[in-house]
Amino acid sequence: MNKIIRKQQFSEKVFCLEVEAPLIARSCRPGNFIIVRVDNRSERVPYTIAKSDPVKGTLTMVIQEVGKSSTKLCRLNVGDELHDIVGPLGTPSRIENYGTVVCAGGGIGIAAILPILTALKQAGNKVISVLAGRTRELVIMVDDVKKYSDEVIIMTDDGSYGEKGVVTVGVEKVIQREHVDKVLAIGPPVMMKFTSLLAKKYGIPNDVSLNTIMVDGTGMCGACRLTIGGKTRFVCIDGPEFDGDLVDWDEMFKRMGTFKEIETAPEPSEGK
Ligand code: FES
Structure with a gap:
C-alpha cells in the first residue's frame, strides 16, 4: 500500500499527488514511469513521475481526470492509500551534454x-x-x-x-x-x-x-x-x-x- 501524503489541485481536472514509494523513489531515473492500481478492482494505469525524493521516499504524480481510473485516483485524499505501485518502468531518457x-x-x-x-x-x-x-x-x-x-x-x-x-x-x-x-x-x-x-x-x-x-x-x-x-x-x-x-x-x-x-x-x- 502507498499512502498519499500531499494533494494539490492545479485546475478543475488536474491534481498533484505525493505518495510514499521509497524503493521506487530511490531507483527511478528521468523518463521512467510507474503503474498504479487504486484498489483491487481497478485496472493498472501507467503514470509519469514528476518528482522523486529518495530521502523522503516519495513520488509526485500529476493526474488529469480523463477516464474512470484517473477520476478515481483524483478523488482520493491525504491519508488514503493506493493498492499498489509498480516501477520504475520504461527506458530512461538519454541524458547527455548536447549543448x-x-x-x-x-x-x-x-x-x-x-x-x-x-x-x-x-x-x-x-x-x-x-x-x-x-x-x-x-x-x-x-x-x-x-x-x-x-x-x-x-x-x-x-x-x-x-x-x-x-x-x-x-x-x-x-x-x-x-x-x-x-x-x-x-x-x-x-x-x-x-x-x-x-x-x-x-x-x-x-x-x-x-x-x-x-x-x-x-x-x-x-x-x-x-x-x-x-x-x-x-x-x-x-x-x-x-x-x-x-x-x-x-x-x-x-x-x-x-x-x-x-x-x-x-x-x-x-x-x-
Ligand atoms: Fe500494453 Fe505497452 S502498454 S503493451
Whole structure:
C-alpha cells in the first residue's frame, strides 16, 4: 500500500499527488514511469513521475481526470492509500551534454518533462523551456521548471499567461534566435507532432514521449505497438521516448481513439 501524503489541485481536472514509494523513489531515473492500481478492482494505469525524493521516499504524480481510473485516483485524499505501485518502468531518457536544448512541455506533459529537463541541466546543457497550455491554470509547475532552466517561455492559447499562441510559436522564436542542438517535446500528441515537424524543418534532432498511448504498461496488451522508423516498437518497453522524426503519427492518432468508447461506458456493477 502507498499512502498519499500531499494533494494539490492545479485546475478543475488536474491534481498533484505525493505518495510514499521509497524503493521506487530511490531507483527511478528521468523518463521512467510507474503503474498504479487504486484498489483491487481497478485496472493498472501507467503514470509519469514528476518528482522523486529518495530521502523522503516519495513520488509526485500529476493526474488529469480523463477516464474512470484517473477520476478515481483524483478523488482520493491525504491519508488514503493506493493498492499498489509498480516501477520504475520504461527506458530512461538519454541524458547527455548536447549543448542547447529546448524542452517543450504542454499541459500535464510539463510534469513529465520536469525530471528530464532537470537532468539535462545537471548534465551541463543550456535548457530553454517552453511551457504551453490552453489557459493560465493549465500551465503547471512553472516554479519547478524555472529552477532548472536558463530561460522559461510561457505560451497560452488565450494569452492569459505569457505570450498568446501555441507551443511551436515559442519554440520557433528560440530556433530563429540562436543555435539549438536538440528539442524535446512532451504533451498532447498533436503538440508533439507539430513540435517534432518544426524541429525537423530546421534539421534539429528531436525526441518525443509517447506515454499517452500506453494501457497496461507491461508489454502484454499490445495497445502501445507503433511503427517507429519502419520497425514495430512497444512504447512501454522500448520507450516512452523516441526520435520524433521516426514516429508514424497517423498510426499514433488512430490508436489513441481505440479505447474511447470503453472509457465513456458506464461502470459495470459489483459482481458482473
Ligand atoms: Fe500494453 Fe505497452 S502498454 S503493451
